[in-house]
Amino acid sequence: MGEQKSQAAGKPGAKRQFRIWRGDETGGDLQDYTVEVNEGEVVLDVIHRLQATDAPDLACRWNCKAGKCGSCSMEINGKPRLSCMTRMSTFEETETVTVTPLRTFPVIRDLVTDVSFNYEKARETPAFAPPADVAPGDYRMQQVDVERSQEFRKCIECFLCQNVCHVIRDHEENKQAFSGPRFFIRAAELDMHPLDAKTDRKEYAQAEQGLGFCNITKCCTEVCPEHIKITDNGIIPMKERVVDRRYDPLVWLGSKIFRRGQVPQTFVTSAQQSGAAHSAAAHGGVHSHAGGSHDPRHEAEAQKGVNWHRQVPHPTAAPVDANGRLPLTELTFDRAAAPSPFGDDVTFPLPPEHLNFAHPSQDEPKH
Amino acid sequence: MTETRIERHHYDVVVIGAGGAGLRAAIEARLAGKKTAIISKSLFGKAHTVMAEGGAAAAMGNVNSRDNWQVHFRDTMRGGKFLNNFRMAELHAKESPQRIWELETYGALFDRTKDGKISQRNFGGHEYPRLAHVGDRTGLELIRTLQQKIVSLQQEDKRDLGDYEARIKIFAETTITELLLDGERVAGAFGYYRESGEFILFEAPAVVLATGGVGRSYKVTSNSWEYTGDGHALALRAGATLINMEFLQFHPTGMVWPVSVKGILVTESVRGDGGVLKNSDGKRFMFDYVPDVFRKQYADNEEEADRWYKDPDNNRRPPELLPRDEVARAINSEVKAGRGTPAGGVYLDIASRLPAEEIRRRLPSMYHQFKELADVDITREPMEVGPTCHYVMGGVEVDPDSGAAFGAVRGLFAAGEVSGGMHGSNRLGGNSLSDLLVFGKRAGGHAASYADQLTSRPKVPVAAVETAVETALAPLQRDTGESPYTLQQDLQAVMGDLVGIIRREGELVDALGRLAELRERVAKVSAAGGRRYNPGWHLALDLRNMLVVSECTAKAALERQESRGGHTREDHPAMDPKWRRVNLVCSLDGDTVRLTHKPLPKMRGELISLFDRAELSKYLTDEELAEFDALAQKES
């Protein structure tokens, strides 16, 4: 290596076009910059060059410049990326590169957003519970057993998965009840920790973290710079519940693959919640409230009586393949049987306070 | 003074820095029942510690049962060329296993040995496999674990007191610009929220500095924007002293290609796992650079070196695993002799040594980093590497047991990279992460008991706050000065070119002249824009810290007329036992840096007896050797 590349590095840089969002919570717009780009540079280098030249007060976060700290998250040409890991050579030379802040979180200034949502969710997630009778130094775990949790502990908290998850991306109102993929894998990590003394991680994720909102679109997995299989290895095993252990080859298989020597826990529906608010990508952006929400405010409202402006939960779209069919082989399917059209997390009978009548024309504009 | 809004907070212990040292200190202070604040320049969990790769050194003896604290102590002293504060090295070697085990009770998941214990890996300068690790992201595991422990303490407080932040609160993206004193006692800390530019004042009788290092003053560095020597400078201005500032570690293997990622580290584990260094002639050159003091431990031929990976007990180790300063100097010499790569480094080759599958398994994040940042597949081609500024051994002079700063100040503590003494003239890889835990805990605990025994709370003087506000706002109000970015580049050029890895008297004198000029320019720096999240303004404020710390380094480097560890003088190439007995202490007199000589504390008899005479004779003066002989005679 090196030979040709290093020589190319000596070449004077070419001018490239950038559009960068500048502004704060009161508003802002995209501004055009023409900036020199050298061979081998990443988007963050270009931003640093701009700071040193045309835009000294351009705000952006960064620390390690090596994809290790997860500070430099932004949206580049609309895609959530780490700017220190986005090489300029991935763009056409004539292409204008558009850089905007993460959309899901409120802007502070320029490319810096208020990510405190994530730290609040982190604080709500119950911490590791050390086993009572094992002294420090006496922890014994096998490598195969820690590896599953270790995958999730690779997380650099860039919050790109949180940013891309449609449940909160355009639905501010879901934020209270939904912790997001980052914290689903935190729960999964602890659930799979060989020595964690807490046994209700799955139930907690369902009842308190809003796991039910997730309809496994896998967008989070796609953007994760650490290539953590958030959905396949984290969310889906957390959603797994026992229908009937004896007749269910999948759960049997799951217990072999997923957690050695432990029987999967039975999922207990909490009285507080039922009826998943499944989002809506597939339903033209209408979003469900109350009936499917875990949001205490909505719940409180719902207690007061029938609210005619409430929206009913839309059923989960069936997870069909490209041909519009359900997957044929149950073995590769992530659930024990065909999905409930009412959503995975709905059990019947529904608690009366969640029963709701929807006026047929509720989605039409009011007169 | 103008009407400026200042948010006020009262705490018992304020910890400045949210890396490993800061978080461990905060945990300890909170466990001691103190109301504790943690302050950090970046978001929570992003401090430098997150970048550490290789591991945390602790003599647990899980992989080789012959390892114990005495061996670790010996390695540390050897690595630091006997300039270490022996007591710190002793405490560190004794306590790090407990600190690592404790992390497991906080939820850390280290890689395991076959019998289920924490696995330990080889690393430069350590006699036995000693580094607890998680792949090559050990720092991330460490900081995340401590972060999650703090969350668990907050959950306890929420349960008991109804508020997550009742006893421990994190102030993220907040920069401290000044420590405030009541006479000689620490009374608080003043700073600003980066987000809003609003000012914030912490009133607290005890402050723990855990601000990390100074590497941003160098052009080629593995360090982030945070490493501007704030803690070093805050300590100096508060009347504390710094030691060993001439010793900077240049990591031997930073990336040199592509240009944009120059400085980013290639972890030592690449060499620990079999990677070798080659020059442009394809020669494995490290065998030519084994210094006499290391002949006993390092192989002088490829066959023996290669056998060592399988059978470390009966073979000497490969010279690629020499301490960092040796490797950095060797690379430097090869490049200077014209045997370097086109980008000015040497080749680090693991591709021809291990199967691709194995490389990906053992070094996942290295593989990743090279693939994504440089489009280089390390399983197929060698990497291009060279020395990069990495770590500062020098720092706040502290009491070894308590971490309390020396000098004319009370209530100030320091731990982690910002403190000095522990690593002597050169730090061994992996000794930093364990240092953070051992001395973080100590500093936090002692800060708490210091706050406890105070009979009256120190008061923050109003005038000092007003000055702090004016100083902070000044760059925004001037529009005639230079851009902070230009000044930073100029400073980096001076330090990189004149106070770099190889030093000469003439250049150091020149550097001091230029730093004096820069000082005038920095005093007039101006920043465009407003107070909200304005990186230009932030840099303008950091510059004066970088400058004063650079002055300390340049002055001490000029004074120390020998070569030792992280300080190499071309005009004084040998180690001089007389200089081993001296620490160079920096303090601030008005705003000029003053340098004094101070004798090194003398090692206790039972500790010095851990070494054999032949080894000691390379480091000690005749006088000291005579003492050693007398001691040995008495014992026998």
Ligand SMILES: Cc1cc2nc3c(=O)[nH]c(=O)nc-3n(C[C@H](O)[C@H](O)[C@H](O)COP(=O)(O)OP(=O)(O)OC[C@H]3O[C@@H](n4cnc5c(N)ncnc54)[C@H](O)[C@@H]3O)c2cc1C
């Ligand atoms: C790439 C790399 C790899 C490394 N690998 C290893 C390794 O394998 N093993 C090992 O032992 N060591 C390693 N090190 C060294 C080790 O990581 C650091 O020395 C160590 O993490 C320093 O920790 P700390 O707690 O002292 O400070 P840091 O983790 O750097 O934290 C400093 C904190 O202080 C805050 N701060 C600074 N100034 C201010 C201010 N003015 N106001 C408020 N807050 C402030 C910062 O925001 C930050 O939170 C490595 C270092 C690097 C750069």
Ligand code: SF4
């Ligand atoms: S898979 Fe679930 S958590 Fe991930 S983006 Fe989709 S809805 Fe969100």
Ligand code: SF4
């Ligand atoms: S899971 Fe992946 S995408 Fe989400 S925060 Fe962690 S590293 Fe980022």
Ligand code: FES
């Ligand atoms: S700067 Fe750390 S991940 Fe990009």
